[in-house]
Amino acid sequence: QVQLVESGGGLVQAGGSLRLSCVASGATFSNYFMGWFRQAPGKEREFVSTITSSGGTTYYSESVKGRFTASRDNAKNTVYLQMNSLKPEDTAVYYCAARSGIRWNYWGQGTQVTVSS
Numbered sequence: 001q002v003q004l005v006e007s008g009g010g011l012v013q014a015g016g017s018l019r020l021s022c023v024a025s026g027a028t029f030s031n032y033f034m035g036w037f038r039q040a041p042g043k044e045r046e047f048v049s050t051i052t053s054s055g056g057t058t059y060y061s062e063s064v065k066g067r068f069t070a071s072r073d074n075a076k077n078t079v080y081l082q083m084n085s086l087k088p089e090d091t092a093v094y095y096c097a098a099r100s101g102i103r104w105n106y107w108g109q110g111t112q113v114t115v116s117s
Helices: none
Strands: 003-007 008-012 018-023 033-039 046-051 058-059 067-072 076-085 092-099 111-116
Touching: 003 033, 003 046, 003 092, 018 033, 018 092, 018 111, 033 067, 046 067, 046 076, 076 092
Parallel strands: 008 111
Antiparallel strands: 003 018, 018 076, 033 046, 033 092, 046 058, 067 076, 092 111
């Protein structure tokens, strides 16, 4: 069982930056792919980024590519999402998730990111 706790959300002006963190516990962190997802009001949850268990490969949605960077520190059981050049359309609750197989089995509680114009 993996427990995930996100932090780092907040209110920022358009063009600004935030760094989200997600700390994992309860399992061997380095065994898991980690992902970031977001859900805006009235919309379905959408994929943002994935980082492989070693951190060697990352994937991004087209909407954030070039602006967001995922990284992880397996010694600290933590995954990060550096978000630069934020836009109002990035406003959402951001969730981290973990998977060891095909499905995203474990989810955090989410952290709110609000970008003002």
